[in-house]
Amino acid sequence: MDVKYYLRERFFPHMWCAGCGHGIVLNSLVRAVDLLGLKKRDIVMVSGIGCSSRISGYVDFHSLHTLHGRALAFATGVKLSKPSLNVIVPMGDGDALAIGGNHFIHAARRNINITALVMNNRTYGMTGGQFSPLSGVGTKATTAPYSNIDREFDTVELATGAGATFVARTTVYHVKQLQSLIKKAISHDGFSVLEVLSQCPTYFGRKNRKGSAVDMLNSFKDGTVPVGSKKKQENPELIERGIFVEKQLPEYCDAYAELVERATAK
Amino acid sequence: MSKNITFVQGNEACALGAMYAGLDFYAGYPITPSTEIAETLALTMPAAGKKFIQMEDEISSMCAIIGASLTGNKVMTATSGPGFSLMQEALGYAVMAEIPCVVANVQRGGPSTGNPTHVSQGDVNQARWGTHGDHSIVALSASNHQDVFRMTVEAFNIAETYRTPVILLFDEVIGHMREKLIIPQEEEIPRVARLRTSLKEGVNYHPYLPREDGRLPMSDFGDVHRFNVTGLYHDMWGFPTDKPDVVQELLRHQVDKIENNVHKMTFYKSYFLEDASVVLISYGSSARSALSVVKQRRNRGESIGLLELNTIWPFPAELVRECTQNAELVAVVEMNVGQLTQSVKLAVGSSKRVHLINRVDGQMINDKDIKKILRILQGRGI
Known part of the structure; x- marks a missing residue:
């Protein structure tokens, strides 16, 4: 396939640091779109603010680069007003779950057919390495110089609890799984959440002595296991990858169409 | 019907x-x-x-x-x-x-x-x-x-x-x-x-x-x-x-x-402005009370008029200037501490002629409220 067919070369070079994991998500995303055979004009990328959010500008789809934390709110307007569009929302961990946390749980609750990609590098990269709600206790950040006391969210548990009907997790090390899960998330009829662990060697890595980008990628390999693996029972520190939730429930735009039928039948 | x-x-x-x-x-x-x-x-x-x-x-x-x-x-x-x-x-x-x-x-x-x-x-x-x-x-x-x-x-x-x-x-x-x-x-x-x-x-x-x-x-x-x-x-x-x-x-x-x-x-309504020496400027519900005052006083032969602004922003400064150029007294009737009054003063140019008639207690400003302050502004006593 021709990756460049899906990219806006006018927009390059991209603004991500050397060693950043976000480019791997971009690559997997366009490959997934290609495999699904989606038309470029049928896709809208809606993003907020942050390093991850810049992904929407690089792809040759309709793109809406919005406000910090509000991407899912804009996306809800796009999707409900024109349900035929495929709406994909790439977000960072701070964007999705700190400032955007309310919109995240409510989009999940509605089960509106939007694909949320949470690119989790455990830091605010664009503003220079502050701690996020996914950094975790004991991590270092420019705003946690004495080490972080804020407990972290588990994105998968949060999305599941809020009612998302497709919930999955992988890392940028596992590119084949990443591509496959993006495909499944886009194809899913309902609100889908895919958390992608991505490395930020510039800030999170440096502050927390995680080594080079390659070292951080290797830690994704060594620190994660497939869902339901026995290794996880033996070592709770390991992070599970794969699909956690996949179920069919009434989708919001479909439910709205039924509501219109009831309203017009009167 | x-x-x-x-x-x-x-x-x-x-x-x-x-x-x-x-x-x-x-x-x-x-x-x-x-x-x-x-x-x-x-x-x-x-x-x-x-x-x-x-x-x-x-x-x-x-x-x-x-x-x-x-x-x-x-x-x-x-x-x-x-x-x-x-x-x-x-x-x-x-x-x-x-x-x-x-x-x-x-x-x-x-x-x-x-x-x-x-x-x-x-x-x-x-x-x-x-x-x-x-x-x-x-x-x-x-x-x-x-x-x-x-x-x-x-x-x-x-x-x-x-x-x-x-x-x-x-x-x-x-x-x-x-x-x-x-x-x-x-x-x-x-x-x-x-x-x-x-x-x-x-x-x-x-x-x-x-x-x-x-x-x-x-x-x-x-x-x-x-x-x-x-x-x-x-x-x-x-x-x-x-x-x-x-x-x-x-x-x-x-x-x-x-x-x-x-x-x-710019959308607006003008009431009796042609010869008005007293011009009230208002908008929203307070313009209803202002119009009531204007009608009452006109019935008594006073040269008073009302400019009701439907467009607040962009501020129609030219319109306000034109409507107030011959007025001796301009009073902005609004339910705040004078938010549009400031713009009216700038438009009129002479802030001494422009006054605020307001009410900020959560109650609608009524004709009596306006008349009370007008009397003071016109030097007719309280």
Whole structure:
């Protein structure tokens, strides 16, 4: 396939640091779109603010680069007003779950057919390495110089609890799984959440002595296991990858169409 | 009796005006005293096959209507004080990305939770400068339900014509008061449709390259042209840029498209201004009391008149100057600490002639309140 067919070369070079994991998500995303055979004009990328959010500008789809934390709110307007569009929302961990946390749980609750990609590098990269709600206790950040006391969210548990009907997790090390899960998330009829662990060697890595980008990628390999693996029972520190939730429930735009039928039948 | 004659709340008149204007998509969050706009639309929109959604807050409501506008819809949200505060960031996004949308703010007492069920006109300057950064904005008002309906339709027209958010600055009295509304005939009030590009697929479409007349034809998300929309300063492609010349040109374009067309979006009513030595200036529900005073005093032979502004922003300075040039006394009647009075003083030029007649206790300013202060201003004693 021709990756460049899906990219806006006018927009390059991209603004991500050397060693950043976000480019791997971009690559997997366009490959997934290609495999699904989606038309470029049928896709809208809606993003907020942050390093991850810049992904929407690089792809040759309709793109809406919005406000910090509000991407899912804009996306809800796009999707409900024109349900035929495929709406994909790439977000960072701070964007999705700190400032955007309310919109995240409510989009999940509605089960509106939007694909949320949470690119989790455990830091605010664009503003220079502050701690996020996914950094975790004991991590270092420019705003946690004495080490972080804020407990972290588990994105998968949060999305599941809020009612998302497709919930999955992988890392940028596992590119084949990443591509496959993006495909499944886009194809899913309902609100889908895919958390992608991505490395930020510039800030999170440096502050927390995680080594080079390659070292951080290797830690994704060594620190994660497939869902339901026995290794996880033996070592709770390991992070599970794969699909956690996949179920069919009434989708919001479909439910709205039924509501219109009831309203017009009167 | 014609079925076009109704007896409704101002909030219902606003909702009906929005439907008449061609509202396709509404997103909102409940808040007093604007909630009846949402309630009316929740009933009427699905029955007309339109989209209504109650969002999780006012921030997301404002964001959702911007998203829906980009797929080619006429969109609106409605709120009051605290909700209007929450919408400010996304309102600025609509300014920067030039997204047509309408925001009704039925004013209540503030700041903060303030006086939720009582009237105020305290958001006049928030409407003007509430979002951060240099910008211009359009805000319309009305003092009766026929005008609420009309101004709502005009708000959609201005939003589409100039690709801008338009604020409807109503107040609690107007929102909750019931009076007669005659629903206009289908073609009675002109309705501006979305201007879309005629460029075919394969031809470069520049979403932010103004035509000679300054207008920017749009292309719906989902249509053949794919482009970037951002809240960053951007070039004609919609791509982010910080090039000084592009930044300045875009800022000027966004301000000038409003400020250079003030006359085209100025709506007002004048009562007995021809020979008036005393000119009252008012808007919204306080203009009703001001008009009552003017009529009472005219009956007694006094040369007093009223300029009622339906367009508050962009401020029609030229109109105000013309209407007040022969006046000995200019009094702005408003329910705040003098928010529009400041603009009137600037327009009139001589601030000694301009006075404020106000009430800020949550009660509607009535004719007696106005007459009491007028007597003092005219040196007639208390």
